[in-house]
Amino acid sequence: MNEPKRLRRPSAGGYARGDETRRKIIEAAISLFGQLGFEGASTRDIAARAGVNAPALQYYFENKEGLYRACAESIADESWQALEPAVLRARAVLERNGDTPELIDAFIDILRAVADRTFVKRSEPDQRLFFAREQGGGEPEIGSQVLRERVREPLNEVNVELLARITGKKADDPLTVVRMFSLYGQFLVFHIARGSTLTTLGWNEIDAKKADFLKTSCCEQTRVLLEHWSRLRDA
Template identity: 75%
Template structure:
């Protein structure tokens, strides 16, 4: 399958007009793939939503599968720009004989970056629906492969490595993986079951104030759990 055509640039160094057209097509496709699924979304409807002629899709992406791949790459690249600084900081911490507190701070730093994507970017429901369909199966496998390689894999790796140092339990141990997903599950529920959680809290939306409240609460709970697991690790080491 083709990697898709590279973005063209104008001689002046800015994005060419075609790049804006490409972006519009991708955004329209993310919306329709999320709402209708890969099979249900037609290239004609995607082109109409993007305000372009149908042949433009073939020009930029060759076929529908190429467009789906471009959507996954677009989402992955955008997300990684938000996550990469915290991941790099965490890698730097892991490269030293850092204290438990520094390791915990690094874990929470990444957690809060992901929370920002969940709460602050909640005005992008199209991406949520795209993710939900991709996770449920039935969509082209290339989407999951791209998201795993560019986002999920690196995030999971750095998180279990931090947990290994904090808790003393191997990164490959199932309990470490369960702990990681449990900690991230604290806010993913607000992402996946938004309507139910908002109703329970009596909120109309997760605005900036509510998002900060959730982030603070989750960070405090996470710190308490990580300190507890670290204390257990220290006690085990002392008793040897």
């Protein structure tokens, strides 16, 4: 896919107003793309939700796919801003050849950062639905490409390296990768399959208290598994 051309931006004193308009369009689009999917969400409805006229979408994003890309970039930037501190701490542990307890703590530090990002209570737009549709396939590939390059690949890279040190397996060993995804799957199910998990638990929502409960449970389980795998490494 060709790199989109540089779009027009407001001049001089119009930057603040233009950035606010752009933000409103992206928020409206994330919400409607999440609820209706790329095909189901019309540019007319997105413009109406954002409170702008339809030509504004073309002015800022060129076309519908350009808007979808901007939505993915916005989510990726916000996600990485939340995750980067834990990733940098983990890389520092790896660079100084930290011992097993430090490696385990670093892995759980990242896990908790991802959980914090997953369970944070949000108003519109609902990024959870956007993410679920993107993961389910059928949406423009550019969204997955942006999220993969800016968030998933750097996150996975440090996670498998931590697991490799902890378990004694190679970072590219399929078992290492499966273990990584299984550990994150503990709480991602509450993010992707929120309706069924809430029903089973008898909860109406995941508030701050319930989120802390889920994070604590998942982190405790993760520590047990990581310590067990480290003992197998040393056996």
